[in-house]
Amino acid sequence: MDMRARVNTALKQAMKDKAADRLSTLRLINAAIKDRDIAVRGSGDEEAACCGDAEVLAILGKMTKQRQESARAYEEGGRLDLAERERQEISVIEEFLPKQLDEDEVESAVRAAITATGAGSIRDMGKVMGELKARYTGQMDFGKVGPMVKDQLCAAGNC
Structure with missing residues (x-):
């Protein structure tokens, strides 16, 4: 199953489970993938009309890094509640990333x-x-x- 299908399956399951936090993170992932599709489509390259697994992995990696930086900034600012929310989003995103190498x-x-x-x-x-x-x-x-x-x-x- 490709990455896009895995995200969509998880999104549907989160809707059924009424897991609001997980659902919002999965929707953010889906939106980022669709944004990338639109950007590629606008470049005029018809063969690359939608991004593949490698690009989805890059998007997920970027999203994880952004949230890590945000969590660090929130901690420095004393907003531990927002830092925890960022960490929860990271855990959902990392479910779709391959195992990190030691x-x-x-x-x-x-x-x-x-x-x-x-x-x-x-x-x-x-x-x-x-x-x-x-x-x-x-x-x-x-x-x-x-x-x-x-x-x-x-x-x-x-x-």
Whole structure:
């Protein structure tokens, strides 16, 4: 079952269960996916009329990151009730994301991507990141992976 169908199935179930908070988060996910569809459709590329699973995963990852930042801001502002609401939305969104890789798995994925791309210097960092994004979208935090890639490329002595 593709991501869009999984979200729609969960949305229908939330309606049946009368789970208002879950339902509102699922509607936000659906709206973000439809917004992306409209943006792609406006670009004139008829083959990409709707976004695929990889794009949906990217949307979900972005939504999670936005809510984490919001929760942090609410905590700093003393609004713990709003921070908790953001965390509840994160938990609903994360149900649709694949399992996050642990640190060892991320390191081995970075090494494999460096080998696969034949990266030899820091100039090849974009190739390595592109390879990782193609294979592991939604499974790792690329903000944390970037410095790891840089460290491993610099460890080869080509910085």
